[in-house]
Amino acid sequence: MSVSVLFDAPGPRTVARHRIYTVIAGLAVLAALGWVVWKLYDNGQFEGDKWEVFVTADYVSVILQGLLDTVKMAFIAILGAVVLGFFLGVGKLSEHRWVRWPAWTFVEFFRAIPVLLLMVFIWYGLGIENNSSSFWGVVIALTLYNGSVLAEVLRAGVNAVPRGQAEAAYAIGLRKTQVMNLVLMPQAVKIMLPAIISQCVVALKDTALGVYILSPGLTKVYKQIYLEFDNRIPTMFVIAGLYITLNLILTMLATWAQKKLVGEKKPLEISMVGLTDADTGATRGGGL
Amino acid sequence: MSLVFDNFDLYLRAFGYTFFLFLVSGVLSLVFGTILVAMRVGPIAVLRKAGATYVSLVRNTPLVIVFATFSFLAPVLGINFGWLDIHIGEFDFTAFFGAAVASLTIYTSSFVCEALRAGINAVPLGQAEAARAVGLPFTGVMSQVVLPQAFRASVPPLASVQIALIKNTSVAAVFGVAEATAQMRAFTNDDPTQRTGIFIMFAIGYIVIVEGFSFLSHRLERHWAVAR
Numbered sequence: 001m002s003v004s005v006l007f008d009a010p011g012p013r014t015v016a017r018h019r020i021y022t023v024i025a026g027l028a029v030l031a032a033l034g035w036v037v038w039k040l041y042d043n044g045q046f047e048g049d050k051w052e053v054f055v056t057a058d059y060v061s062v063i064l065q066g067l068l069d070t071v072k073m074a075f076i077a078i079l080g081a082v083v084l085g086f087f088l089g090v091g092k093l094s095e096h097r098w099v100r101w102p103a104w105t106f107v108e109f110f111r112a113i114p115v116l117l118l119m120v121f122i123w124y125g126l127g128i129e130n131n132s133s134s135f136w137g138v139v140i141a142l143t144l145y146n147g148s149v150l151a152e153v154l155r156a157g158v159n160a161v162p163r164g165q166a167e168a169a170y171a172i173g174l175r176k177t178q179v180m181n182l183v184l185m186p187q188a189v190k191i192m193l194p195a196i197i198s199q200c201v202v203a204l205k206d207t208a209l210g211v212y213i214l215s216p217g218l219t220k221v222y223k224q225i226y227l228e229f230d231n232r233i234p235t236m237f238v239i240a241g242l243y244i245t246l247n248l249i250l251t252m253l254a255t256w257a258q259k260k261l262v263g264e265k266k267p268l269e270i271s272m273v274g275l276t277d278a279d280t281g282a283t284r285g286g287g288l
Numbered sequence: 289m290s291l292v293f294d295n296f297d298l299y300l301r302a303f304g305y306t307f308f309l310f311l312v313s314g315v316l317s318l319v320f321g322t323i324l325v326a327m328r329v330g331p332i333a334v335l336r337k338a339g340a341t342y343v344s345l346v347r348n349t350p351l352v353i354v355f356a357t358f359s360f361l362a363p364v365l366g367i368n369f370g371w372l373d374i375h376i377g378e379f380d381f382t383a384f385f386g387a388a389v390a391s392l393t394i395y396t397s398s399f400v401c402e403a404l405r406a407g408i409n410a411v412p413l414g415q416a417e418a419a420r421a422v423g424l425p426f427t428g429v430m431s432q433v434v435l436p437q438a439f440r441a442s443v444p445p446l447a448s449v450q451i452a453l454i455k456n457t458s459v460a461a462v463f464g465v466a467e468a469t470a471q472m473r474a475f476t477n478d479d480p481t482q483r484t485g486i487f488i489m490f491a492i493g494y495i496v497i498v499e500g501f502s503f504l505s506h507r508l509e510r511h512w513a514v515a516r
Contacts (some may be wrong), residue, residue, distance in 0.1 A: 003417065004329070004423065005408065005409075005412070005413050005416045006329055006408065006409050006430070006433055007331055008420060008426075010331065014331075018331055018332060021331075021332050021469055022332050022333060022334050025332050025334045026334040029334060029335075029338050034337070036365060036485055039364055039365050039366070040364060045364065045365045048329060057376075106397070109491070112455075112491075112493065112494060112495045112498045112499065113455070113491045113494045114455040114456070114458035114469060114494060115455070115458075116458040116459060116461065116462075116469050116492060117458060117468075117469050117472060117487070117491065117494065118387075120469065120472060120473050120476065121472075121476070121484075121487040123482060123485065124476050124480055124483045128480075143445070176506055192480075193292045200459075201348070203349040204350075205349075205351070207350075208350030208351070208353055209350075209351075209352055209354040209459065209462075211462060212461065212473075214464045217351075219352060222356075225478060227338045232360040233357075233360050233361060233364065236353065236356055236357045236361070239353060240349050242350055243349055244345060244348045245355060247348035248344070248348055251348070258489075267301075
């Protein structure tokens, strides 16, 4: 505890008191963990045959195939979302009302409805008896949702570029598209990159929703495995571990990009749904 | 779309479940999130570590996996919602509802914790130092100076977390709660030719809840905003 807004630097008596609390808290945490582990052990969840499948080459390759499907869905969706987000974001920044309004409506609509609802709709739209429709249902739903979020990220990113940059660019005679593409966008991308990587975490997590529309991926594999080996809890731990590892790597990448590209400035704050542009500018823009 | 209008009572009941899921797990996640943040910013290192581990594990797990883990783990740990059997009007709150609320709470409280922590971090150190310098005791520093500012600063991120929760209630459909998304899938299954109309009707339902909440929270935020 060096500096905190909550506590003053502790004196010797407080330090001694904290030491007692630490022991009590440590014991309580250990007891809780121990109880869970003991309950699981008592239930036979740590028996070898429940875990053997995860070191058997054939099944490991099945799990890896599931992982590959999950990553593939997330990757295609994010690529699509970046493209869609670019057009929607630029659309939202447009000076023409007939471009701005459709873009705004599109973004607000897809940000306000659950991805799962969208997935079900697209799945039925593509035909549920069709084998690949669940894969593309997940990909298209995630593209639409994340594209809308990234549009908002792009708008915030471009607005975060100091206004003098655009003014100077106009002053030397650049056109509107040139100002956007040569001056604002390159700087905005730097500010946006951490937020985009964080959105990859969201997309990766949301691929798990595909289980509701029977899509391939890790959530399908876990069902196959525990139905065959009756090892629900070990399978959950393994699958959750895979997701957590991937996401932690992405989060570390985002933190690194934030430090490297943006420096000590605050990360972008993305407004929530339903606020008009004027509102967000008033309440959030000034505080940054 | 006529399918929805013919069965409008089912439509309303489904959104009723969505709303109750949101309400109960919203309140519970605020409570648990506050406990978590107290652990995370408190002076005891063990609790800080435990809170941080919980948050980073849960935040990086897909909500579906949180639901599944809870529903598989809970019986082994002796936690079950078999006792939950409440009927209010047309609504039945049973074990499925209880498990869904628990999973949503486990997941959302980690985000609530981060939102509140962001609020505490937004209070400049000088505020607390000045409060100590004028002789306020610890409770005074907290209740008069730090927490009011921290709370206000965390209203916008908290609202975003709760809006995400409204949308996340849809995951309960995967685990047997007859809320809006499950009802939408059932309607679509009954008559796939009407799928666009059904989708739009349910989208409107969600938009009404989300925008309504967003409007309220925005008014609160304006009301409490402080000039810095």
